Amino acid sequence: MKRLEKAQTPAEARALRLLRALGSPVRLRIVEIVAERKDCTAPQLAEELGLAQSSLFEHLSALREAGLVEVSGEGPNRYYGLDPSVLNSLAAYLGSVGDRTRAWALPGATARERGSVEIRDANLDDAPALARIYNQGIEDRTSTLETELRSPEERAEWLVAHDARHPVLVAVDSGGVAVGWSSLNRFNPRAAYDHVADMSVFVGRESRGRGVGDVMLTALEARARAIGYHKMVLAAFPTNAPGMRLYERHGFITVGVYREQGMLDGRWVDVVVMEKILR
Numbered sequence: 001m002k003r004l005e006k007a008q009t010p011a012e013a014r015a016l017r018l019l020r021a022l023g024s025p026v027r028l029r030i031v032e033i034v035a036e037r038k039d040c041t042a043p044q045l046a047e048e049l050g051l052a053q054s055s056l057f058e059h060l061s062a063l064r065e066a067g068l069v070e071v072s073g074e075g076p077n078r079y080y081g082l083d084p085s086v087l088n089s090l091a092a093y094l095g096s097v098g099d100r101t102r103a104w105a106l107p108g109a110t111a112r113e114r115g116s117v118e119i120r121d122a123n124l125d126d127a128p129a130l131a132r133i134y135n136q137g138i139e140d141r142t143s144t145l146e147t148e149l150r151s152p153e154e155r156a157e158w159l160v161a162h163d164a165r166h167p168v169l170v171a172v173d174s175g176g177v178a179v180g181w182s183s184l185n186r187f188n189p190r191a192a193y194d195h196v197a198d199m200s201v202f203v204g205r206e207s208r209g210r211g212v213g214d215v216m217l218t219a220l221e222a223r224a225r226a227i228g229y230h231k232m233v234l235a236a237f238p239t240n241a242p243g244m245r246l247y248e249r250h251g252f253i254t255v256g257v258y259r260e261q262g263m264l265d266g267r268w269v270d271v272v273v274m275e276k277i278l279r
C-alpha cells in the first residue's frame with residue numbers, strides 16, 4: 001500500500017481525493033444541486049436533501065476539503081458554490097485515461113487512419129472546427145497553459161493573422177470533417193529569429209491516438225522545410241505522454257525543462273522546450 005501511495009503522481013493523488021469526496025450518493029447530489037442553483041444556503045440544501053444540519057455539514061466539509069465546494073458570505077448569508085475548474089480537472093484526468101485505453105485498445109488503428117486523413121491549408125470556414133478542437137485542448141488542461149476558451153470569430157482573426165510563412169493546416173477525415181489542426185507560429189519578431197518556427201498541433205478528442213497527430217506533424221515539417229525554416233521549436237508538458245511520444249518519434253530533442261513555469265488551476269506546471277533542426 002505504501003509503495004502505491006509513493007508511486008502516485010500529483011494528478012492521480014488529486015483525482016483520488018476528488019473521487020473519495022464524491023463517492024457517496026448524498027455528496028454527489030449536493031454537488032448537483034449546487035451546480036444547478038449556483039449559490040445555495042445550508043438550510044436550502046438540508047431541506048432539499050431531507051438531512052439534519054449536522055449530517056449536512058459533515059458532507060459539506062468533506063467536499064470543501066477536496067476543494068469542490070466553496071463558501072462565501074457570513075452567517076445567514078453563507079452561500080455554497082462550486083469551483084468548476086476542480087471538476088474539469090477530474091474530467092480531464094479521467095478523459096486522458098480513456099484516451100490511453102483507446103490508443104492501446106485499437107492495435108493497427110494508427111496505420112488505418114493514415115490513409116484516411118487529408119491535410120490541407122485551413123480556410124475561414126474551418127474557424128468553428130479550429131475553435132472546437134482548440135477548446136477541447138484548453139479544457140483538458142493536459143497540453144497548454146492557455147485557459148481562455150476561443151470563439152470561431154476569434155479563430156478567424158487568428159487565421160487571418162497567419163501569413164504564408166506561418167501556415168495553419170487542418171486534418172480532414174474521409175467525411176470532410178476537420179479532426180485536427182496544426183500551425184507554424186512566429187517564434188520571435190526579431191529578424192534574427194526568422195529561421196525558427198514555433199509549432200502547435202491539436203487533435204480533436206474523438207480522433208486522438210489514431211495517427212492523426214503523426215500525419216499532421218509530418219505535413220507540418222514538410223511545409224516548414226519548403227518555406228525554408230532552419231528549425232522548429234515547441235513547448236509541451238512533460239506529462240503529456242502522447243505529445244512527448246509524438247515529438248520524440250519525429251526527432252525533436254529536449255532543450256530543457258522550465259520547472260514550475262505555469263500555474264493551472266492552482267497547481268504548478270513544468271514546461272519542456274524541444275527543438276528539431278531541419279537539415
Ligand SMILES: CC(C)(COP(=O)(O)OP(=O)(O)OC[C@H]1O[C@@H](n2cnc3c(N)ncnc32)[C@H](O)[C@@H]1OP(=O)(O)O)[C@@H](O)C(=O)NCCC(=O)NCCS
Pocket residue numbers: 099100101103110137142143144201202203204207208209210211212213214215235236237240241242243245246249
Ligand atoms: C498530442 C496529440 C497532438 C497527438 O496526436 P494523436 O493523433 O493523438 O497521436 P498519434 O496517434 O499520432 O500518436 C503519436 C504517438 O503517440 C503515441 N500515443 C498515442 N496516444 C498515446 C497515449 N495516450 N499515451 C502514450 N502514447 C500515446 C502513439 O502510439 C504514437 O507513437 P508511435 O508512433 O510510436 O506508436 C493529440 O493527442 C492531442 O491533440 N492532444 C491534446 C492537445 C495536445 O496535447 N497538443 C499538443 C500540445 S504540446
